Amino acid sequence: MTRQLFTYLFVILSGFSFVSCEKINSNDLAYDTPVYQSYKLVYDNYKNETTASAEFKVRNSSGVHIKLVEDSNVKFNGERHHDYWPLFHEYTWKTRGFADVDFIYNKSWDRDFVNSIYTDDIAYTTIPNDLDEIDLFSSGRLYWNGSPLGYDESITISIEQSGTTISKTASRRNAEYIYLDSDDMRNLYPGSATIYLEREKRYRLDEEDGYAGGKKIIIMKDRRQIYLYE
Incomplete structure (x- = not known):
């Protein structure tokens, strides 16, 4: 069983390497x-x-x-x-x-x-200065500094602590916040952590090469240290 699993993983990784490097x-x-x-x-x-x-x-x-x-x-x-x-x-x-x-x-x-x-091409967006702590056992809205979401746009907020990361994404047009449930944070514990924000918007190309197509993506990122408590 172990040998079969190893062979299976080797095939997957080899295939990924081939596709990526081709x-x-x-x-x-x-x-x-x-x-x-x-x-x-x-x-x-x-x-x-x-x-x-x-x-x-x-x-x-x-x-x-x-x-x-x-x-x-x-x-x-x-x-x-x-x-x-x-x-x-x-x-x-x-x-x-x-x-x-x-x-x-x-x-x-x-x-x-x-x-x-x-x-x-993207609204200037940051993590609010007054967001410096989050209650692990409470549910609520996480707002950002910046306008509501527009067409073809999304915001992801992640919290990272000692190698564990939880993420929530909003993509609904006119969204102004992300709802964070206490169950989302069940693998985190009291102490310091880092919160990340990433706002992304996509556009079509200005100049395409024939029918090949393409894309333009602009991303606004921010992060800050916070404290998680019970």
Whole structure:
């Protein structure tokens, strides 16, 4: 039984590794092959830092990842990427503060696509300053500082304590809070913890490559230390 379980896990992990790492170099694609574009901008209010990322796939969201080589590249506000993550062939760029970002995908020497994500594409949202403790045996509403949710938008609030994390998500339009039940916190205990907030909004691309499609995602993050009590 143990050997069968080990074999099963090995097959799953091997398959995941294959799917994640599978890629094709951009210069091996036919000139007219449409490319799926995925762009993300994450603003971390706690760090006061913007991280922009981009990844590309063949034809659609399920396609093979593309590694950009030779004349093909992506620039962030006119700058080359700072990091490249080979597992998912993701290109990342960082800057201080909350910044607008123009993603310029140079597919070839004579073709480029410009997609932009702006700071006002998402409502500025933070954890309230007066949220410094939570009663483990009470149920209630957790509000955020920021406007109610809009179309194609969600907020997730998580509490992490000593490796244990509980999360609740709101995605209903016009939602203003997340309801936290005492049963949600049954695996937590009195003491210090960290609360995280993540607001996400999705948009369609400004410029697509043929019928391949793509997405733009902007995320606002915040966190703070709190105390859990009974």
